[in-house]
Amino acid sequence: xxxxxxxxxxxxxxxxxxxxxxxxxxxxASFFAYEFLTFRQSVVRQLDTLAQAIASNSTAxxxxxxxxxxxxxxxxxKADPHIVAAALYDQSGALFASYPEALATNSLPATPEIxxxxxEGSHVVGFEPVxxxxxxxxxxxxxxxxxxxxxxxxxxxxIMTLVVALSAVLAYFVSYRQQSLISRPxxxxxxxxxxxxxxxxxxxxxxxxxxxxxxxxxxxxxHMLTQVQxxxxxxRAQMSRMSLLQQITVAIGDRQDLPSIFxxxxxxxxxxxxxxxxxxxxxxxxxxxxxxxxxxxxxxxxSASLDLIEQAxxxxxxxxxxxxxxxxxxxxxxxxxxxxxxxQRLARGxxxxxxxxxxxxxxxxxxxxxxxRRAAHAFTSGDCEFLQQLSQHVALAxxxxxxxxxLQNAYDDxxxxxxxxxxxxxxxxLGQMASGIAHDINNAISPIxxxxxxxxxxxxxxxxxxxxxLTTIQRAIDDVAGTVAxxxxxxRQREPQLTLALVDLNRIVxxxxxxxxxxxxxxxxxxxxxxxxxxxxxxxxxxxMGAEGxxxxxLTNLIFNAVDAMPEGGILTLRTRATRASGDVQSARxxxxxxxxxxxxxxxxxxxxxxFTTKGERGTGLGLAxxxxxxxxxxxxxxxxxxxxxxxxxxMIFPAYTQAFLATTRMPATQFTQRRLRMLLVDDDPLxxxxxxxxxxxxxxxxxxAGGGQEGIDTFLRVxxxxxxxxxxxxxxxxxxxxxxxxxxxxxxxxxxxxxxxxTGWGQRMLAENDIxxxxxxxxxxxxxxxEMRIAIRELTE
Amino acid sequence: MGVLRVLAALVAATVLLAGSVCAAPSEYQVKxxxxxxxxxxxxxxxxxxASSDAPFVIGVFGYDPFGNQLDETTRGETVNGxxxxxxxxxxxxxxxxxxxxxVHASEATRLDGILAVLNHxxxxxxxxxxxxxxxxxxxxxxxxxxxxRLRVNVDSARAAHLTISSKLLRSAQIVDxxxxxx
Numbered sequence: 017x018x019x020x021x022x023x024x025x026x027x028x029x030x031x032x033x034x035x036x037x038x039x040x041x042x043x044x045a046s047f048f049a050y051e052f053l054t055f056r057q058s059v060v061r062q063l064d065t066l067a068q069a070i071a072s073n074s075t076a077x078x079x080x081x082x083x084x085x086x087x088x089x090x091x092x093x094k095a096d097p098h099i100v101a102a103a104l105y106d107q108s109g110a111l112f113a114s115y116p117e118a119l120a121t122n123s124l125p126a127t128p129e130i131x132x133x134x135x136e137g138s139h140v141v142g143f144e145p146v147x148x149x150x151x152x153x154x155x156x157x158x159x160x161x162x163x164x165x166x167x168x169x170x171x172x173x174x175i176m177t178l179v180v181a182l183s184a185v186l187a188y189f190v191s192y193r194q195q196s197l198i199s200r201p202x203x204x205x206x207x208x209x210x211x212x213x214x215x216x217x218x219x220x221x222x223x224x225x226x227x228x229x230x231x232x233x234x235x236x237x238x239h240m241l242t243q244v245q246x247x248x249x250x251x252r253a254q255m256s257r258m259s260l261l262q263q264i265t266v267a268i269g270d271r272q273d274l275p276s277i278f279x280x281x282x283x284x285x286x287x288x289x290x291x292x293x294x295x296x297x298x299x300x301x302x303x304x305x306x307x308x309x310x311x312x313x314x315x316x317x318x319s320a321s322l323d324l325i326e327q328a329x330x331x332x333x334x335x336x337x338x339x340x341x342x343x344x345x346x347x348x349x350x351x352x353x354x355x356x357x358x359x360q361r362l363a364r365g366x367x368x369x370x371x372x373x374x375x376x377x378x379x380x381x382x383x384x385x386x387x388x389r390r391a392a393h394a395f396t397s398g399d400c401e402f403l404q405q406l407s408q409h410v411a412l413a414x415x416x417x418x419x420x421x422x423l424q425n426a427y428d429d430x431x432x433x434x435x436x437x438x439x440x441x442x443x444x445x446l447g448q449m450a451s452g453i454a455h456d457i458n459n460a461i462s463p464i465x466x467x468x469x470x471x472x473x474x475x476x477x478x479x480x481x482x483x484x485x486l487t488t489i490q491r492a493i494d495d496v497a498g499t500v501a502x503x504x505x506x507x508r509q510r511e512p513q514l515t516l517a518l519v520d521l522n523r524i525v526x527x528x529x530x531x532x533x534x535x536x537x538x539x540x541x542x543x544x545x546x547x548x549x550x551x552x553x554x555x556x557x558x559x560x561m562g563a564e565g566x567x568x569x570x571l572t573n574l575i576f577n578a579v580d581a582m583p584e585g586g587i588l589t590l591r592t593r594a595t596r597a598s599g600d601v602q603s604a605r606x607x608x609x610x611x612x613x614x615x616x617x618x619x620x621x622x623x624x625x626x627x628f629t630t631k632g633e634r635g636t637g638l639g640l641a642x643x644x645x646x647x648x649x650x651x652x653x654x655x656x657x658x659x660x661x662x663x664x665x666x667x668m669i670f671p672a673y674t675q676a677f678l679a680t681t682r683m684p685a686t687q688f689t690q691r692r693l694r695m696l697l698v699d700d701d702p703l704x705x706x707x708x709x710x711x712x713x714x715x716x717x718x719x720x721x722a723g724g725g726q727e728g729i730d731t732f733l734r735v736x737x738x739x740x741x742x743x744x745x746x747x748x749x750x751x752x753x754x755x756x757x758x759x760x761x762x763x764x765x766x767x768x769x770x771x772x773x774x775x776t777g778w779g780q781r782m783l784a785e786n787d788i789x790x791x792x793x794x795x796x797x798x799x800x801x802x803x804e805m806r807i808a809i810r811e812l813t814e
Numbered sequence: 815m816g817v818l819r820v821l822a823a824l825v826a827a828t829v830l831l832a833g834s835v836c837a838a839p840s841e842y843q844v845k846x847x848x849x850x851x852x853x854x855x856x857x858x859x860x861x862x863x864a865s866s867d868a869p870f871v872i873g874v875f876g877y878d879p880f881g882n883q884l885d886e887t888t889r890g891e892t893v894n895g896x897x898x899x900x901x902x903x904x905x906x907x908x909x910x911x912x913x914x915x916x917v918h919a920s921e922a923t924r925l926d927g928i929l930a931v932l933n934h935x936x937x938x939x940x941x942x943x944x945x946x947x948x949x950x951x952x953x954x955x956x957x958x959x960x961x962x963r964l965r966v967n968v969d970s971a972r973a974a975h976l977t978i979s980s981k982l983l984r985s986a987q988i989v990d991x992x993x994x995x996x
Binding site: 072073075076077079080081082085089148149151 | 844847848851854855961962964979981984986
């Protein structure tokens, strides 16, 4: 520190010492010069005085020509040792007397010169007239050396050296003290400046100085520091706001939904600006109201007391809110002075200063940001500017979030559509596959169906047990056929043609419980789980028109689901009820209730969608979808009540049908009186040929069989026109090379009156699509039912 | 400086010229100067003069050895503002009007008479008689080693109320002599 500070002290000291030294030297020089001059003068004067006295005394000597006397007078010069020579000249200028007497005459002027004194080298010489009255009697010459001056000056030199030395010492001490008057405050300033520049600390101040100008300088310096400090503080505040803005911008950039954006913004502003209360309101232009969208986390306690809870509506009246809605930032330094409802509400809550910033997108205000502080006049212009900028950022982010959300929705819709299309495609593929399977199954079960029906009909001596078994087989065959037929529903949009019959729902429920006994009783028991079955059957349940098999399948599905929902056991309740309105029977209802896990809202909403399953790999996701399809085909209603943890109740409400309808449909008779007919059976499946031959043969018909299309046509041609011509032709549809259509065509070409009955595993599809080929009089689906065949034969041949 | 030097040379030349003109002054030429010089070294009381504007008179009694040299020497001179007159005095009674009265040695016989007349009168008596001072002459001009020496009878001068300058007395020889008439 010393080497840095020393210069100014040194310089000041040097300056002061130099000044005093110069002054001293100048004074000395002046003094010497003055002394030199005045001393010469005084020497001359003294010499003159002496010479005058001597001259005066010499008058008589000269006047009366007495050289002895003159010499004795001149001898008086002895008193002054500096007088080296003197002489008297008489009136004529001749040397009269000289001093000292031994002096050589040639060392004196030969003649007197003009009166006066002059310096000659180290001597002064002079001529003095010797007068008596106004009469000059002669001239006195004196010559004095200047040793007196030299002596005097030696003395002066000594004194002056002492004085200078003393003065230097004194000046040093005085200047050492005096320089601090200037250097101390300057060094203090330097110290302050150093502190400022080293530590960036603008709060230090230089102390007051004793000197007016330096005090001014210090004052100016301090003032400058104050200004620097203030502007630095402003800069810092600006920087921190900018960084806050940036931080908020980054934070809201990560968020896509409005509430979360607003929450982040409000929290940041509450914590960092900070503010005492902050909320964001959305503007509804139609109703001219603002509704509180989000309240800052820290503002919630306050907002409750202000009655400003979320979703609260704020009317936009003539207060600051309306100005803000027009897109202007509003600052109310003291809301107590504003006589409008909203500011007054804040004032009651102890919030006295308020800033409302508009949230604008494309020059329309969609909301406002409200910031408030407890103190009045608490927002600076920097704060307002910050809130303005922030609101712009928030508005942009919100807009983006809205756009993003719209985009997301569009994307979701697209994906949903894509899923649907994919599912339909899957269903179509499945349907095609199912259709093939159905054809094969139908063919495969055709003999079973025919033989079972035939046995039950023609063997009256069957034991009760055998009859019961055969009846169950027949029902199962029907169900298989129905199930196979419904496989098409997966890819068909159109309702299948239902073969509706009067159905007793109570009986169907009993049948299904019997069929599913293993599922709800045996299997749970094996796993040590007990499922208690409860049934409530309505005795006055009306009949409905429906497809028994479908209803059975649906019920089976629902029971399976109910059991699956109770892995820990529970109560399974099946209830049938008649629903009445004003006395008339309107509908029959089946309810299946379990006490299982229940469904949440999401599951409940989606459970009817195809392929939606909660059973993982075990489920196909088609169960309830099929149930729902059945319900719709029966013009019935389907309701689901479910609570998570409490269980589920499924309702199927079928419309009731009248007795008249029931009578007309109660067609099938047990026995026909049948003529014996010649029939041709064309099928490539020998089992079906055999079964049909047996069944129809048992009715007394004469059956000719053909194992393929071409064989069938050939056979028909051979007997055509003879007595053995066929009355009816049964042909399978799908056969290698020559299919049923070709057979029918050939038959009709020869004999248009001969009925052709087409048997097909695809039969239901053809019926449904009105795809009955030309030349075919009737289509019967496989497995063929003896009863149906009889009806068809009778109708076509009578 | 040059001018001064020329001036100094001129002055010196003039002095030298004057010296050469007056070279080797005669005895009475010197005595004439002495006589005139006495007027400067002696003070006369006012009673010595008849009036305030009365001239200063230097008288030569009896024989006049000066010729015109005295007149030459004193021409145009004044004494204390009074015109200087040279008067030849032949009568003792006339001598009283003179402020300085020179009595030549040849008049020694008449000296006492003159002094008697002049008793207590403020007239400076000067004589070149050898022992004039002892006779009561106030200043005697004695020739000694070719120089003229002054011998002063101070008592006589005091008796005549004349004050002789100490400077004159310094270069003179004081003679103690009774005042004539005592």
